[in-house]
Amino acid sequence: MRTIAKPQPGEYAPYTLDYMKLVADDGLVLQHLETSLSAVETVINEIPAAWLTKPCAENEWTVQEILVHIMDTERIFGYRALRVARADLTELAGFDQDTFVASSGANQRSLASIWAEYTSIRAATLSLFNSFDDEAYVRVGAANKNPLSVRAALYIIAGHELHHLKSIRENYGGRS
Numbered sequence: 001m002r003t004i005a006k007p008q009p010g011e012y013a014p015y016t017l018d019y020m021k022l023v024a025d026d027g028l029v030l031q032h033l034e035t036s037l038s039a040v041e042t043v044i045n046e047i048p049a050a051w052l053t054k055p056c057a058e059n060e061w062t063v064q065e066i067l068v069h070i071m072d073t074e075r076i077f078g079y080r081a082l083r084v085a086r087a088d089l090t091e092l093a094g095f096d097q098d099t100f101v102a103s104s105g106a107n108q109r110s111l112a113s114i115w116a117e118y119t120s121i122r123a124a125t126l127s128l129f130n131s132f133d134d135e136a137y138v139r140v141g142a143a144n145k146n147p148l149s150v151r152a153a154l155y156i157i158a159g160h161e162l163h164h165l166k167s168i169r170e171n172y173g174g175r176s
Contacts, residue, residue, distance in 0.1 A: 003027030013146035019159030084141035094144030
């Protein structure tokens with residue numbers, strides 16, 4: 001499988017470094033994305049269904065809202081990567097994750113519909129990133145007033161999912 005080195009400073013917004021640190025430093029980020037879907041599903045399937053639409057604390061997102069947030073973020077960073085890979089230097093706008101979550105309707109959906117969408121998005125993400133050549137991966141554009149390379153977008157997608165998976169384990173793993 002293809003190896004893609006972690007991005008260097010100047011290729012990403014400083015706050016996203018926390019996400020990228022969660023991804024193994026072996027260059028196999030595409031393989032990690034391919035296998036992480038089943039890890040997420042395993043963790044979610046261990047949580048009682050009644051907990052999926054209840055926040056772990058006041059003003060927190062529910063598990064289903066977190067899953068839809070992960071999907072929204074993956075789509076947005078995939079789109080950003082496409083624009084940068086195609087040498088479009090237009091600065092891309094940010095997004096308000098809280099507004100997205102509040103408008104997502106995640107808690108009114110079935111878990112099966114969320115999984116179907118999650119699986120489709122992941123397949124599209126992998127297909128997109130596998131289509132890029134080596135030159136595209138190191139192209140840098142701008143998103144939300146910060147630099148963003150194609151490879152940084154990929155690592156952010158992977159690390160963002162790991163960040164939320166860790167949070168779900170911590171907040172729902174020991175509930176009874």
